[in-house]
Amino acid sequence: MDIAHRLRAALSPYWESSALVIFTEDCTGRPQKKGGAEAIISRVSIAELDALRTPLTGDRSGADGAAWRGEAVFGGELRPVLAVSSPSNALLVLSDPQPGQASGTGPDPQWVLHYLWTMAAERIREKVADAPPSYLIESRAASAERLRVTAELVDRHSTTLETLLAALRSPALADAAARTAATDVAAKALVGLRTLSDRTTDLVEEPVASAFQRLREDLRPLMNFSGIDVQFVEPPVNGRALPGEVAHAARAIVRGLVLAMVDQQGVRRIRTQWDCDGVNLLVNVRDDGPGELSATAPAVARLVQRVEALNGSMGVDVMPGWGADVAVTLPLDPPSRPPADIAGWNLGDRELEVLQLLAAGQRNRGIAAKLHISENTVKFHLRNLYRKIGASSRTEAMALAHSNGLR
Incomplete structure (x- = not known):
């Protein structure tokens, strides 16, 4: 996702910066989105970003986009920064911020920053909720x-x-x-x-009780305005912590099921329950509607895809006149896979280096910088190694590399 580069470009007429970093816990795999000087963004740490949250958390307006400007350690060095919060708890940081050329003639730069950042943060949240x-x-x-x-x-x-x-x-x-x-x-x-x-x-891990509490907060607006009684059966407080992507997917799945159930006529009560048996997260969502929820409906089919992506299962039990009962099982651990013989891929030395950096989460620009080659050369090697390992996309290549021990 190049949202950091696009946001930095959109802001440049109003705010010039040497680097821009987005920090969002919605993306468990890549919580940082970065754009700008490689020497800065490659050294930004979670500890530095957490420290920049501190001056924002005491501001009650943080949920509305509180901003703080000053000097802080960022990218390993003390430098001027501008940090902005968001309603989704994401953080935006600009290093060496300076008003742009349009700041004297156009809209207020602070307003533009708040407006564009709020849209970007919400877009990230939507993309993750609809993640393939x-x-x-x-x-x-x-x-x-x-x-x-x-x-x-x-x-x-x-x-x-x-x-x-x-x-x-x-x-x-x-x-x-x-x-x-x-x-x-x-x-x-x-x-x-x-x-x-x-x-x-x-x-990467979230206590099952706090993950369930976040689900309640997500559904609070529906409870307040729909007139439907949404009931919650609390999970055991001492249950095993959930991997971040399992917790996030479980909340998205329950939200999707609740919305699908609300679309039926005559639904007055929805009951959702989580439990954890130490190996799986067990989710149950039940309504008292007419029993018309279809497992083949597009909205439900998309939820099945999310469940299967985590090697889980989902069953829909429909009782005409009595409602629907949906049971979801999400394994807490990824399935074990026997290591493949990487030598069988017949990768050249440079192709293997590119694949290792790709598996470590590096983008093309970062791979080029580390290997001292051009981005076009990186793309050339990627095309060749995709063909050799049988991958059709960057994501699939990363998954294959991870499953075969490349980090």
Whole structure:
């Protein structure tokens, strides 16, 4: 999705910037959308983006697009930034922001920024809600990989910092004041590291109870204005945490089912329930309508595709005159696949390098920069490796690479 580049181009007459980054938790596989200077956007971290949320969270108008302008660490360096929130809790950050040429003659630049960013954030939310199965497969692979890498970093740095703390606390050392100061610094670094780990885990895992609460909030407008009694049966609070893409897909599936049920005549009550057996998320949605919900209707068929993309199953039990009962099972773990012999793909050395960077989430521009080749050369290698591995798209190539151990 090139929404970051398009938004930056649309804003350029009113706000010039060296880089633009969108941070949204709706996209579990790629929470960052970036455009601008590669030297900046390639170094932006989730910790930096989280820090930029802080001056916005205390503003009660944050849901309406609160903005903060100042200096902050962004892309590994202290630089001027402009951060803007959105109703969907997405974050927009411009680095080195300066009023553009149209700022003195056209509409108010701040109004333009708020208007375009609100539309872009809502568009991202809509795209994810209507995501094809291929996106969900890619999202699951990317989420699992991000969690694995973060866990490795946490283990390594935690060991280093804990060893440092043990040494500095040793009574055999002199200069107690220096030891105390160093201990405080190391302890803060350790807390920060573990906070980063927790934050990254939150992007790929969500407690089942909080995921269900977000569903209630999503359906609140329907409850308020439709006159239909939407009932919720809470899941166990101690159930296994849900992978991010499972939680997001489950909410989208329930929303879709509720809307399909509301379209029937005579529906007065809808009951939705989640449960978790440690292996699957079990979803049940039931209405008291005429029992006319069809499993082959386009709206329901699209939901079946979302379920099958996560290797799940959905059954629709229709009882004329009594209503419909829909049961959905979503596995919490991806299906295991035996590793294929990558050598059988007969990739050249450069093609393999391109595929590895593609599997790591790099776009064509980033691959070209890392390999010191042109973007046209990257496209040439991609066409060849698509043919060799039997992929018809970038997403399918990423999924094949992930399933065969390339990260």
